Amino acid sequence: MNMPWNPSSDPRAVTVSDMVLSxxxxxxxxxxCRHPATGPVKGVVVFCHGLGSSGxxxxxxxxxxxxxxxxxxxxxxxDSIFAVAxxxxxxxxxxxxxxxxxxxxxxxxxxxxxxxxxxxxxxxxDRIRIVRRxxxxxxxxxxxxxxxxxxxxxxxxxxxxxxxxxxxxxxxxIDLPDGPQSFRDERFRAAMVLSGQGxxxxxxxxxxxxxxxxxxxxxxxxxxxxxxxxDWHWKCEPYDLAPPGGKYLAVLDDANxxxxxxxxxxxxxxxxxxxxxxxxxxxxxxxxxxxxxxxDWLDRIDDRVxxxxxxxxxx
Numbered sequence: 001m002n003m004p005w006n007p008s009s010d011p012r013a014v015t016v017s018d019m020v021l022s023x024x025x026x027x028x029x030x031x032x033c034r035h036p037a038t039g040p041v042k043g044v045v046v047f048c049h050g051l052g053s054s055g056x057x058x059x060x061x062x063x064x065x066x067x068x069x070x071x072x073x074x075x076x077x078x079d080s081i082f083a084v085a086x087x088x089x090x091x092x093x094x095x096x097x098x099x100x101x102x103x104x105x106x107x108x109x110x111x112x113x114x115x116x117x118x119x120x121x122x123x124x125x126d127r128i129r130i131v132r133r134x135x136x137x138x139x140x141x142x143x144x145x146x147x148x149x150x151x152x153x154x155x156x157x158x159x160x161x162x163x164x165x166x167x168x169x170x171x172x173x174i175d176l177p178d179g180p181q182s183f184r185d186e187r188f189r190a191a192m193v194l195s196g197q198g199x200x201x202x203x204x205x206x207x208x209x210x211x212x213x214x215x216x217x218x219x220x221x222x223x224x225x226x227x228x229x230x231d232w233h234w235k236c237e238p239y240d241l242a243p244p245g246g247k248y249l250a251v252l253d254d255a256n257x258x259x260x261x262x263x264x265x266x267x268x269x270x271x272x273x274x275x276x277x278x279x280x281x282x283x284x285x286x287x288x289x290x291x292x293x294x295x296d297w298l299d300r301i302d303d304r305v306x307x308x309x310x311x312x313x314x315x
Contacts, residue, residue, distance in 0.1 A: 005293035007281040011067040012036040016059070019144055021137055029130055032056055032074040033145055034066040041147045042069040043288040044154040046134055046188075048127065048162030049074065050195075051118050052081040052103050053263060058159065061262040064277040065284060071145055071152070073134060077127050079117050079161065081110070088113065101264050118161060118227060119202065121176055127165045128183050131156070135187050153288045155190045157280075159262060163196030167204075167238055171212040174203030182211060190215040190246070190287040192280055195224055195257055198237030209238060215246030215287035219276065221255025244315040246287060248298060250279045253309035275308035 015037040021029040032055040035041060045065055049057055055074035062072040076083065081100045085093035091110060093100060103110050117123050134141070139150045158166040168174065170191035171184035193216060199205050220235035232251065239249035252259060252275055258266020260273030279301075285294035301312040 005282060005285070005291070005297040007064070007068050007278065007285070012039055012069065014063050014066040017145060019141065021133065021141070023130070023133055024136075029133060030055060030076045031134070031141070032076075033071060033141070034059065034062050034074070035071040035145050035147075036066055036069055039069070041071045041142070041145070041149065041152060043071075043284065044138070044142075044152050045070050045072045045192075045284065045288075046131060046154065046156050047072055047074050048131070048156070048158030048165040049077065049080070050158075050160030050162050050263070051079055052084070052114055053101065053159075053162075053265070054080040054082055057101065057263045060268070060273065061276065061280070064281055068281050068285070070284060070288075071142070071147065073141065075130050075134060077123075077130060079114075079123050079127075081114070084113070084117065104265060115227060121203070124164070124168075124174075124202065127161075128168065131165065131169065132185070135185065153189045154187060155192065155284060155288050156185075156188045157192035157194065158196075159194040159259075160196075160257065163193040163238075164202055166191045166193050167196055167209075167212070170214060170216055172204065172208045172238070173211060174208065175205060176203060184211060188214075190217075190283070192216070192283060193218045193238050194259060194262075194276075194280075195220055195235060196238050197226065198230065198234040199241075201226065201228060201230075206241075209242040212238070212242045213245060215248075215283075216242060217248045217250070217280065217283040219250045219252065219259060219279065221252040221257075221259055221272070223254055223256040224259070225257065239313065247315050248279075248283060249311070249313040250275075250301075250305070251311035252276065253311075271307040275305040275310060278305050 085095035261268030
């Protein structure tokens with residue numbers, strides 16, 4: 001495809017800054033912020049990591065968004081393996097060991113604890129609390145990052161467990177022990193669900209996506225799967241079961257859970273990672289900053305993005 005939108009037409013150098021935010025209750029929230037080193041910031045992405053990961057990960061993906069002009073805010077949640085190692089010394093893990101990030105591959109004895117965390121509503125709600133705090137403190141974060149604007153359009157995005165968090169803020173309703181609940185936050189203009197969840201897990205069920213009316217990009221791969229053994233078709237349900245209007249689905253050919261290698265846990269597959277970068281940046285430009293050329297680019301995708309075969313749908 002030869003189209004006018006091109007995310008690499010004027011890429012900028014990227015700066016990575018650490019920031020500590022008060023959680024309003026005596027605690028601290030660690031943030032890693034990736035942003036353009038020079039020039040204005042055109043939008044913000046709050047990116048939520050997957051189970052066991054941290055705010056220090058995903059730079060191979062989110063640097064692309066920062067180079068395109070976005071401030072990407074990476075919080076670290078309580079389910080990070082490093083936080084779990086500190087909170088649960090009985091596991092015998094060194095919280096300062098950088099290799100812990102490979103727990104899913106190298107530490108099978110830890111998996112039952114981590115999957116218990118994945119299905120514990122307390123951890124779901126703690127993520128909601130942290131993201132809400134980030135949104136409440138957005139003006140101070142923008143000022144700390146050197147942005148001249150006090151308000152910018154914001155997207156919520158995430159991978160795996162982080163994609164679950166993104167879905168909730170986009171309007172997906174879940175069943176909690178005290179009944180159904182929505183966490184939709186109108187401060188988010190759009191959402192990106194990267195290897196997300198479908199029905200019958202973590203409170204999601206038929207009808208959960210009825211209220212997810214805003215723009216949402218769902219991405220999975222044909223080798224992707226769920227925590228309970230579901231295949232990639234299940235990963236498409238946030239698109240399939242949501243109402244029309246700004247909805248996009250990209251299924252990357254042969255991509256696994258890490259969609260080309262977004263994090264150290266996955267092996268890098270350059271053509272898949274390039275396709276992911278193109279689709280996600282185009283979506284941000286189309287639905288966060290309202291760039292018509294980017295929206296046209298998305299609408300014209302057929303069965304390939306760069307060198308990656310894809311199944312692509314929009315409604």
